[in-house]
Amino acid sequence: MMGCITDFFTYGTTKSVVVKSWTIGIINRVVQLLILIYFIGWVFLHEKAYQVRDTAIESSVMTKVKGFGVYNNRLMDVADYVTPTQGSSVFCIITKLITTENQIQSWCPESETKYSCHSDEDCKRNAGKAAGNGVMTGRCVSFNSSLQTCEIKGWCPAEIDYIKTEPMMEVENFTIFIKNSIRFPLFNFTKGNFLPTITAAYIKKCNFDPVKNTYCPIFRVGDVVEFAHQNFIALAQKGGVIGIKIGWMCDLDKSEDSCNPTYSFTRLDAVSQKNTVSPGYNFRYAKYYKMENGTEYRTLLKAYAIRFDVLVNGNAGKFNMIPTLINMVAAFTSVGVGTVLCDIILLNFLKGAEQYKAKKFEEVSESQISSSVSSHSNGLSRNNSSQLSLKQEEKMSSDSGAFSIGQ
Numbered sequence: 490m491m492g493c494i495t496d497f498f499t500y501g502t503t504k505s506v507v508v509k510s511w512t513i514g515i516i517n518r519v520v521q522l523l524i525l526i527y528f529i530g531w532v533f534l535h536e537k538a539y540q541v542r543d544t545a546i547e548s549s550v551m552t553k554v555k556g557f558g559v560y561n562n563r564l565m566d567v568a569d570y571v572t573p574t575q576g577s578s579v580f581c582i583i584t585k586l587i588t589t590e591n592q593i594q595s596w597c598p599e600s601e602t603k604y605s606c607h608s609d610e611d612c613k614r615n616a617g618k619a620a621g622n623g624v625m626t627g628r629c630v631s632f633n634s635s636l637q638t639c640e641i642k643g644w645c646p647a648e649i650d651y652i653k654t655e656p657m658m659e660v661e662n663f664t665i666f667i668k669n670s671i672r673f674p675l676f677n678f679t680k681g682n683f684l685p686t687i688t689a690a691y692i693k694k695c696n697f698d699p700v701k702n703t704y705c706p707i708f709r710v711g712d713v714v715e716f717a718h719q720n721f722i723a724l725a726q727k728g729g730v731i732g733i734k735i736g737w738m739c740d741l742d743k744s745e746d747s748c749n750p751t752y753s754f755t756r757l758d759a760v761s762q763k764n765t766v767s768p769g770y771n772f773r774y775a776k777y778y779k780m781e782n783g784t785e786y787r788t789l790l791k792a793y794a795i796r797f798d799v800l801v802n803g804n805a806g807k808f809n810m811i812p813t814l815i816n817m818v819a820a821f822t823s824v825g826v827g828t829v830l831c832d833i834i835l836l837n838f839l840k841g842a843e844q845y846k847a848k849k850f851e852e853v854s855e856s857q858i859s860s861s862v863s864s865h866s867n868g869l870s871r872n873n874s875s876q877l878s879l880k881q882e883e884k885m886s887s888d889s890g891a892f893s894i895g896q
């Protein structure tokens with residue numbers, strides 16, 4: 490019991506044992522050097538730990554598509570093939586349309602072959618349930634001369650969405666113009682993707698190119714699809730989502746001109762490429778009209794589209810005293826980590842490890858101290874190990890003055 494208490498009320502003070510050994514000396518300095526190189530080279534120079542970073546980038550994106558296409562013998566302009574029309578950061582360019590004209594609220598045969606039937610009996614048990622294009626009535630009617638299908642109530646005639654159509658190939662030559670403005674609120678720094686060097690004449694004829702025209706804000710659709718490693722025809726057939734990423738990595742310690750956007754391109758819906766259940770991207774919309782007698786009718790459009798998502802990300806850094814100090818303290822503290830490794834080697838693997846252990850861990854009690862003070866035995870003693878010398882320095886100051894302990 491008493492032993493436990495005296496063991497608890499102890500104090501461990503650091504004592505330095507200077508080991509004059511080439512082996513451990515070189516290991517120690519090399520480890521310290523590696524730690525210093527890591528901090529200076531990686532943490533400070535590469536990761537710029539002396540900077541405070543703003544990652545909350547604020548951004549606005551405006552887009553505009555240009556080009557004319559021909560589809561179903563109709564000339565298509567921007568209002569026909571771009572949706573939504575506001576020119577936001579997410580927009581679709583329609584490549585393929587399946588049009589069902591003059592639909593009215595009525596009764597008609599279902600168009601899908603999986604609802605085929607021979608008599609009313611086949612449809613009756615499904616009456617009231619949803620079919621592909623409406624709600625089934627329970628009757629079997631003829632769809633065409635060779636096929637009978639269950640009748641539905643809904644927008645009629647039912648859409649036939651399995652007909653094969655070719656995509657509008659001119660989309661490949663359409664251009665997308667992107668205007669992006671960003672702000673780093675922490676530094677109140679604003680910039681746009683129109684660099685001051687860009688002139689009106691240049692913008693009229695340039696097309697983005699990752700080597701020659703890295704800052705041209707006009708992108709050819711075919712190029713974007715290619716940069717995203719996609720096949721244009723396959724993408725136009727099934728539809729898909731392409732990401733245009735604008736990255737702003739800015740070092741505001743340098744001049745403002747070196748804070749420039751970088752563009753990269755990927756396919757965002759990569760999962761639907763391999764997936765056969767729901768490949769690609771399509772959606773439906775309708776245009777509504779009214780006849781003179783007040784009956785409503787509509788044109789239903791099933792659109793296959795390439796959707797473009799313009800994603801902006803970035804961060805900016807600027808010198809600041811607080812991260813500099815914190816990281817410098819971390820660097821200096823970490824240099825001491827080398828001691829742990831050296832201690833392991835020294836106390837376990839080096840010749841004379843037992844002697845080092847004895848030197849390093851020493852117990853001193855108050856009674857020993859007082860006897861040592863009274864006998865004035867002091868001085869440094871040499872270790873009997875010949876190739877190394879151990880110098881032990883222990884200086885303690887107390888009210889009674891400085892003294893040193895011998896072994």
Ligand SMILES: *[C@@H]1O[C@H](CO)[C@@H](O)[C@H](O)[C@H]1NC(C)=O
Nearest residue numbers: 657658659660661662663711
């Ligand atoms: C795209 O433009 C090029 C050059 O102007 C032309 O040769 C090509 O036929 C066009 N492609 C389509 C699909 O219209």
